[in-house]
Amino acid sequence: MTDLIKERAISIIVNNKPDVLARIAGTFSARGFNIESISANVTRNPVITKIIITTLSTQETIDKIIKQLNRLVDVLDARKISRSQVCRREMILARLSMPEDRQAAVEELVGAHSGKVVSRESGSAILEFTGDKDTIEEVLNRLEALGMEDLTRTGTVFMERGKP
Amino acid sequence: MQQTGSQILFKALKEEKVDTLFGYPGGSVMDIYDEMFRQNIRHILVRHEQGAIHAADGYARASGRVGVCLVTSGPGATNTVTGIANAYMDSIPVVVLTGQVTTAMIGNDGFQEVDITGITRTCTKHNFLVRRIGDLQGTIREAFQIARSGRPGPVLVDLPKDVIQSVIEADVPPAAVPPAEEACPDLERPCNEALKLLLKAKRPLIIVGGGVILGKASEVFRSFVKKLQIPVASTLMGMGAFPGTDPLWTGMVGMHGAYYANMAVSQCDVLMAVGVRFDDRVTSKVSAFAPHARLIHIDIDPVSIDKVIRADVSMVCHCGPALKTLNRLIDEQRLTLPKLQIRHWHRQLRQWKAEMPLQYCRNQNIKPQYVIEKLYQLTEGRAIIATEVGQNQMWAAQFYRFDEPNTFLTSGGLGAMGFGLPAAIGAQVACPDRIVVDVAGDGSIQMNIQELATVVHYGLPVKVVILNNLYLGMVRQWQELYYGRRYSQTDMTQAPDFVKLAEAYGVKGLRATKPEDVKRILLEGLETPGPVMMDFQVEPEENVYPIVKPGSPLTEMSFGNVRAVA
C-alpha cells in the first residue's frame, strides 16, 4: 500500500557544508513533515557527509521529498532505503544508579542484549546497547524498571544487505 | 598582482559578461561602490531595493540573460526578499549580491546584520556566504551557473565586508570549471511513446508554459506545433511562447482562462504539457482537470512531474531537446495527424471560440479591456508588457496578444504587487529600442511608485498605463462575488493625482476619463519620447471574466453579464 503512513528511511550523501543540514531539515519542515530520527557523520572523505533520516510518511510523500532533496545543490544523492533488505541499528547510552542489590539484574540485562558497561562511577554506571528498534525499545523498558536516570539515543543507521 | 575582494568581484562579473547591475549602496558595500569608479560596468541606481531585484528580474525575463542586483546588508538585503521569492516562484535567473558585516561580527547582532542566507534559504535556488576571499571568484561563477542551469532561479551571494576589503595575490588564473553539461536522458523512447499517443488522439491539446520561454525553445516548439497542427493553450507564464494570433492559439487556461481554453482542457483526450508545473490557478480542482486525457509531460524539474497530475509519458529535460527529438522523429517517420481524425475537434474549438470569445460590454465609461485592446492595436502587438498584479494583470493577459517570447513580464507564482514598474525598467534597460509598457492598477502602482525617479534618472522611455478603478480591484471582485458585496478595505478613492505625481517626478502625465479619450491619450503617450504615465479612469466595478471559483472544476465558469450581450 503506497498511501500507508509508516516509518520510511532515506539515505542522503551531501557536501559537508555548514548549512546543508538546515536545507535538508527545511525540505521536511516546509512540507510539514517531522523527522523521526536523524544520523549524520562525515564519511572517509572529509568533504562528504552521509545522513540517514527516518520519517513517518506515505510512499508518495517520500518520493516527493526525495525529488526535492535531490534538487538541493549540496545534495549529491538522496534515495530511499528499501526496508526489507536492510540491517538497522540504533545505539543508546543510559545512566543507572547502581545500588548493590541491582547489580545482578543489570549484569543479566547487559548479558542478554550484548550490552556494555562503558563507565562505572560510585553508585552509578553508564551502559551501552545497540540493536534494532524493537530490541532497543525492549531494553529501554527494562532499564526504566531498573531506575534509568538519563538516556541518549542515536538516530537509526542502515545498511542494505548484498552488494549495492 | 595584489587584488582586493571588490576587484575580484568585478572580474568575476565580467567573466559572466555582466554589463549592468541594479543596486543601492550602503555601509557594507561601500568598497564595491568605490571600486565601481574604476570599472566599466553600468549601475542603475534604483530608489528602493525591491525595485533593484524586480528590475534585475525584468531584465532577465526580457533578455533571457541573468539579472544581477547589488544591495547592502541588513535592511538592504531584507528589502529584496519579496523580489527573490518572486524570481524563485517564476524560475527567473538572477544573482543577488548582498553586503554583510565582517566575518568576525557575524552572529553578534552587529549593526545592519541579518542572516540573509538563513532568511532566503527557502526562496532561493541556492545561496552562499563567502567566508574567504580565496573562494570569491569561484563562488560567483558557481552562483551564475546555478542561476541559469536546469530550472533557473535566484541565487544569493552574501559578501562580508572584510572579505571584500581584503587583498589576495590573484594573478594565477583560477581553473575554469567547465559548465556542467546538462545531462539529457534518452529521449527517443518517451518521444516515440508521446507521438504514439498524439497520433491516436481525436482531441489533442498542448498546454505551453513558462518552461518553453525559459528554455529558449519557442522556435522549436512552434515548428513542432506546425507539423502536427495541434491546438495550443497556455498558462499565464507561457504567454508569448506561441503566437497569440495563430489560428491554433487556444488561449490561456485557468481561473481567468478563456472559455474555449478551459473547455478544450476539460474535453481533450491527450494533453501534452510542455514546461508547465500545474499551478493551482491553472488546474483549479485537480480531480476535475483534464479528466479524459492521457498526459504527456515535459519539464526540466523532476519535482514537477507527477507532483499535481500523474503523467502517462514524462520527460525530465529542457523543452528544447525534447521538442527537437520529437520533430526529428516526425520527419524521419513522416508522421502526420490525419486531418479527418481531428476535424471535429478543430471545428469544436472554432465553435467554442465563436460562442464565447473574450468580451466585455461597453457603456459610457472607459472599459479597462478596451484600453488594453487599443494598446495592442496601437503598439501593433510589438510592445514588451510588464504588469502589476490583480485585474490589470488578467486583462493584459486576455486582451493583449503576445506573438513573441520574453514580451509578457508578469508576477505569476507569487503575484507580487509592485512588480510591474521596476520590471519594466529592467526590460527597458535590456531592450532600449523596444516599447515597454507597465500595465498597472491604481493600488499596485503605489507599491513601487518611487521608481519613477529611476526612470527619469536614466531617461528610460517606460510607459505606465494605470487602469484606475479606485479599488483594489481583484480583491473587490472577490468580495463582490464571494463575500456578499462586503467591500472591506478595498476602497482606494484616497489616491494621489497621478498626473501631478508623474509631473512631480519629471514624467509626462496624461489622463483619460471617457472612452473617446482612450485612443488619443494612448497615441500621445506612446509617441511622446521619454517616460509617460497615463491615468485611465475606468469603470470602477468592472470584473474579470470568465472566472472559475477557486476549487471548482474549470468548466464551472462565470461570465458576469457578458453572456446576455453576446
Ligand SMILES: Cc1ncc(C[n+]2csc(CCOP(=O)(O)OP(=O)(O)O)c2C)c(N)n1
Ligand atoms: C504585495 C501584495 N499585497 C497584496 C496582494 C493581494 N492583492 C491581489 S490583487 C490586489 C488588488 C490590486 O489592486 P490594483 O493594483 O488596484 O489592481 P486591480 O486589481 O484594481 O487591477 C491585492 C491587494 C498582492 N497580490 N500583493
